[in-house]
Amino acid sequence: MEFDVLQDLWRDLGGKAGAKFERRLLDGLGADHVRSNMTRLELGLWLELIASLGVCFLTGGYLFENFGTLRYAIPGLALHGAVLTMVVLSARQLYAVSRVDYSEPVVVIQRRLAELRVSRVRSEGAMLIAAPLLWTPLAIVGAHGVFGLDLYAAFGAPWIVVNFGLGVAVLLLAIWLSRRYGERARESALARRVADGLAGRSLVEAQRLFTDVDEFAAEA
Amino acid sequence: MNADTRELESVEPLADEASYRAFEEHMAAHRGIVFKLANAYAPTSEEREDLAQEIYLQLWRSFPRYDRERRFSTWMYRIALNVAISVSRRAATRFRHTVPLAPGTEVAETDDDLDPRLEALQAFIQRLGELDRALVLLHLEGHGNREIASVLGITASNVSTKLSRIRGRMRTELTAAEQYEGGT
Numbered sequence: 255m256e257f258d259v260l261q262d263l264w265r266d267l268g269g270k271a272g273a274k275f276e277r278r279l280l281d282g283l284g285a286d287h288v289r290s291n292m293t294r295l296e297l298g299l300w301l302e303l304i305a306s307l308g309v310c311f312l313t314g315g316y317l318f319e320n321f322g323t324l325r326y327a328i329p330g331l332a333l334h335g336a337v338l339t340m341v342v343l344s345a346r347q348l349y350a351v352s353r354v355d356y357s358e359p360v361v362v363i364q365r366r367l368a369e370l371r372v373s374r375v376r377s378e379g380a381m382l383i384a385a386p387l388l389w390t391p392l393a394i395v396g397a398h399g400v401f402g403l404d405l406y407a408a409f410g411a412p413w414i415v416v417n418f419g420l421g422v423a424v425l426l427l428a429i430w431l432s433r434r435y436g437e438r439a440r441e442s443a444l445a446r447r448v449a450d451g452l453a454g455r456s457l458v459e460a461q462r463l464f465t466d467v468d469e470f471a472a473e474a
Numbered sequence: 475m476n477a478d479t480r481e482l483e484s485v486e487p488l489a490d491e492a493s494y495r496a497f498e499e500h501m502a503a504h505r506g507i508v509f510k511l512a513n514a515y516a517p518t519s520e521e522r523e524d525l526a527q528e529i530y531l532q533l534w535r536s537f538p539r540y541d542r543e544r545r546f547s548t549w550m551y552r553i554a555l556n557v558a559i560s561v562s563r564r565a566a567t568r569f570r571h572t573v574p575l576a577p578g579t580e581v582a583e584t585d586d587d588l589d590p591r592l593e594a595l596q597a598f599i600q601r602l603g604e605l606d607r608a609l610v611l612l613h614l615e616g617h618g619n620r621e622i623a624s625v626l627g628i629t630a631s632n633v634s635t636k637l638s639r640i641r642g643r644m645r646t647e648l649t650a651a652e653q654y655e656g657g658t
Contacts, residue, residue: 260592260595263592272506276526357536358627359625360559367563
């Protein structure tokens with residue numbers, strides 16, 4: 255089949271239907287339901303940043319007040335550190351989103367978007383791993399900061415140690431289950447996403463985008 | 475530009491009538507391109523509609539920053555392809571988290587009575603990777619290697635080498651499809 259023939263056929267593709275389709279899109283530009291996915295991502299990141307900044311002030315205040323008391327300062331510091339990391343990650347991603355100018359060459363933008371995706375997957379993975387480990391410090395700080403309760407006095411140090419150990423066990427079990435059975439979790443998109451995040455499949459996928467772009471850009 | 479500003483732009487993009495007219499004229503001169511790109515990057519009519527809308531929205535938002543000294547087509551293709559590839563990749567990730575497409579999912583929507591050669595060409599294009607697809611689409615639209623290189627951000631010699639490989643593969647696959655069609 256001659257390429258010139260295909261090219262001519264291609265140029266005629268769409269015809270009137272294509273013109274009508276595009277006219278409708280042009281007319282619809284003013285509709286308020288039109289939202290871009292990038293805007294949604296940006297909004298999500300702004301919300302994440304504002305929420306984590308709010309929590310950061312709370313944990314920072316708690317840490318300042320209890321800095322001299324080691325049993326409260328340590329869980330407070332763990333929480334504050336985790337929230338501070340979230341603030342930094344959200345801010346970095348927002349900066350990366352602001353640098354995306356779609357009128358730049360395809361390879362440049364796709365590489366930048368792949369970078370953004372890797373960073374997003376990494377921060378989601380870090381949150382998934384941190385959650386079961388942080389719930390014990392959260393319980394100690396929350397009970398003390400909000401209700402004035404001392405969980406060390408109420409349940410004793412062994413309770414704290416056992417709960418932390420339980421968090422580690424839950425995390426290890428979740429990673430094992432995600433690696434072994436995660437591919438089967440088709441019925442729930444969220445379950446699949448969590449499983450892929452814990453098993454590291456999301457990161458592999460995100461890094462593959464980088465590889466694709468680099469291979470394409472490399473001189474053949 | 476922050477998220478709030480972008481939201482406002484999407485609600486009231488027609489505030490500047492002259493700018494809208496200029497945009498409309500440019501788009502009229504390149505009519506059909508967004509339609510073809512949407513066909514090449516989105517497998518279902520719903521996704522196609524969403525993708526085309528996303529491309530138009532991004533073009534309109536970026537239009538105030540368009541440098542009139544440069545070729546409109548290069549600027550437009552960069553934006554349209556960047557959006558199409560990103561949306562296509564996002565959909566592929568989402569799809570991985572949901573259910574697989576059923577066999578026989580529609581390939582593309584065009585005018586009725588589509589030429590079988592064009593149908594085979596579209597199927598071939600959809601089998602290519604997202605970046606190779608961009609290369610072929612630009613080539614089919616008749617752009618030279620230097621312009622394709624400028625849109626994609628690779629060298630003209632790289633464009634030439636890749637195109638020659640893809641054209642070879644295209645010839646083989648389309649001829650095989652033609653022979654198969656002829657034999658059945």
